[in-house]
């Protein structure tokens with residue numbers, strides 16, 4: 001546990017819950033589909049330095065990140081399995097993939113030629129996954145042109161096509177027609193590859209599709225937010241028993257009585273209509289606690305929910321405890337459980353007009369992540 005005397009605001013990362021979530025996903029998809037946890041954006045804000053060694057210890061054979069520099073960091077942290085970089089990369093980064101044994105996403109014929117050329121010069125034969133665009137219009141060869149792309153990739157002696165993949169735009173929606181259309185395009189485009197002596201790993205399912213589109217699980221699934229115990233949207237069917245991994249704590253550092261009509265914080269956006277008790281927390285938007293939480297989010301103190309009042313500052317946030325009790329040094333839960341109450345990342349995201357992904361990935365580096373469980 002971090003020393004609260006040093007840093008009274010911190011996140012706990014429940015590594016036991018992380019293990020149970022991965023098991024729950026494995027059980028849900030069954031033995032035919034490999035599970036590749038997605039660790040981009042500092043493991044969705046949970047801390048790559050905690051999550052990578054834990055997954056290595058569990059024997060997870062394959063992880064995904066978004067950027068080459070995240071892949072390098074995963075290697076530096078000792079990950080020995082496959083590290084798949086999902087995003088696009090520029091030509092100057094290709095050498096880094098080869099230096100650190102990272103698995104490429106190849107989203108165009110141009111990139112295929114660049115990777116092959118550099119691999120040839122170095123006498124290496126890297127593994128690549130070909131990216132097909134079936135309706136996201138982000139990166140990837142349009143599914144209508146996939147055939148020529150596959151032919152050229154398979155004809156190339158300087159790389160190994162290990163996988164072929166695509167990405168859903170609407171797998172977290174209540175209406176899955178669009179996702180089904182994307183899946184149909186992907187399966188149609190990659191059908192013939194199944195006849196190859198060594199067929200590629202085919203994958204398309206993110207968390208939404210893992211939960212609610214079983215026919216999309218194919219050879220491998222890519223759970224991001226689900227790994228951390230959250231669903232991608234309120235609409236997504238809660239099909240698996242996953243539990244939140246991250247909690248976010250702070251501490252009461254100041255207590256005062258505020259008279260009626262005395263405004264609290266920048267811009268004087270809130271004032272009590274009667275005398276009340278207000279406490280101050282050492283956390284603010286500089287820690288990633290959203291400014292949009294101003295006058296809208298709640299926190300837990302001594303098992304009771306209390307509202308954030310006034311504007312969230314860079315480093316401090318005020319809470320109206322009414323007639324409640326709180327003392328300096330009391331633990332405050334921004335996200336997590338206390339007594340019978342809990343505040344989920346989804347609750348906070350709803351209050352702030354955003355999505356859980358953004359709450360998690362914006363928690364800044366000055367908030368220590370502490371492994372528990």
Ligand SMILES: *Cc1c(COP(=O)(O)O)cnc(C)c1O
Nearest residue numbers: 038086167206207222223224225
């Ligand atoms: C981020 C990402 C994922 C994981 O998405 P979740 O919704 O968090 O499961 C999977 N695949 C790709 C290509 C991604 O960029």
